[in-house]
Amino acid sequence: MSKTNKLTIGLFGFGVVGEGIYQVLQQTPSLNATIKKVCIKDPLKKRSIPDELLTTDPMLILNDPEINIVVELINHASDAYAIVTTALRKKKAVLSANKAMIAEHLGELLQLQKLYDVPLLYEAAVCGSIPIIRNLEEYYDNDLLQGVCGIVNGSTNYILTKLIDEKMEYKTALLQAQANGFAETDPTLDVKGFDAVNKLTILLLHSYGIITSPLKLLHAGIDRIHAHDALFAASKNWQIKLTAQAKKLSESKVAAFVLPQFVTQESQLFGVRNEYNGVVLQSSFADKQFLYGKGAGRYPTASAVLSDISALRFDYRYEYRKYHRAVTGSVLCNDYFLCLYVSFDAISDIALQDFELIEEFRTHPERSYVVGIISYAKLLRSTWVALPTVSIIVCPDGVIENMEALSLKKKSLELAGVKFKEPVKEAIDLIE
């Protein structure tokens, strides 16, 4: 797109974010970007814009040669896929916030951008207003980035804040998140961790050049967090956060998962509350850096879309450098360990023999828990992990890179006076 080109937009979706970008563009005339048509689904809904702008026919936008930017802000992944791929094939620049659709089709979307020589930008799809994708693309070189750990879902962070800080009921907190426009139209996408794992899939591409499917990444949400887990966290003065993590284990191996995590006061994520998101980037030389901002809601998300519209003015596109030089690049690896807190209703709910070692074990008629170290590969294969009566939370600094790190961890625990036992023996002791 040349600098002199007028930005003529075809907008899909006029919901929380779509209406937001419409309003924001009215307030930024300097951008010289005009919305020519808005495609919606339900023609009977009352709207705050002139009727002549509206259509239910997507082809009115996709076939219009004057429209050079398609902004896709609908809440339906397969319709979004059809809109975005058709627009790219018609050589229109595309902006999207649809992380589910993008994460599922990353490989194909990269190819289409190359084939038709048009950009697809999606800053709003990850962490709302935080410019994480462009930062990862432009600033963090593959070799320097040791890890990315973020609260990437505003809705679950809002609910966790209300549960822990205000002792609110889960259902009330979820309803509030929906009323504020933070939650996805289908809130199970948020609370079961699907939204976060879609975002992690996108982050993996821009952090390490890895294209994978969200289905291949271990993820759990916050829907199984038990009131006793919150009490456990409070007793240590920790917070529980749903984090998406990618961590370099060695030169080319990367660990990645979405799980609830205990966060200590020393972590930058500790103070990230309500609908805010935060991402800690660990680099080899700069140490930790922290990006913080609103991760959801009408105007924060619209601000990221606005920034992408503005970037099209100077022909910005993702170059996917880390992916293209990935001949000797990074790969996902399952060969590491996690230190986990696992709470459950009955001992028969979990398999203690799966643990490499057990640091702590408390049984209680209402809710029991174990703190121990387990191989990630084993965790992926274990069926008990997904039981509705089992809650899994990663302990602070819970990623243990390899066997050597596991031995060191064992030694440091022994020095600290932790009297852990072999897992199977522990299980028998306690059952007896």
Ligand SMILES: NC(=O)c1ccc[n+]([C@@H]2O[C@H](COP(=O)([O-])OP(=O)(O)OC[C@H]3O[C@@H](n4cnc5c(N)ncnc54)[C@H](OP(=O)(O)O)[C@@H]3O)[C@@H](O)[C@H]2O)c1
């Ligand atoms: N809300 C947030 O804070 C947030 C943050 C980051 C990213 N996002 C992403 O942004 C996108 C939009 O979210 P939202 O919260 O704005 O959703 P929303 O409020 O539920 O609005 C969805 C809009 O999409 C329209 N729509 C659905 N299917 C359509 C189709 N086939 N053709 C044309 N229009 C269609 C709906 O039309 P009707 O009005 O006629 O029903 C509605 O206007 C989603 O991908 C979401 O994941 C949202």
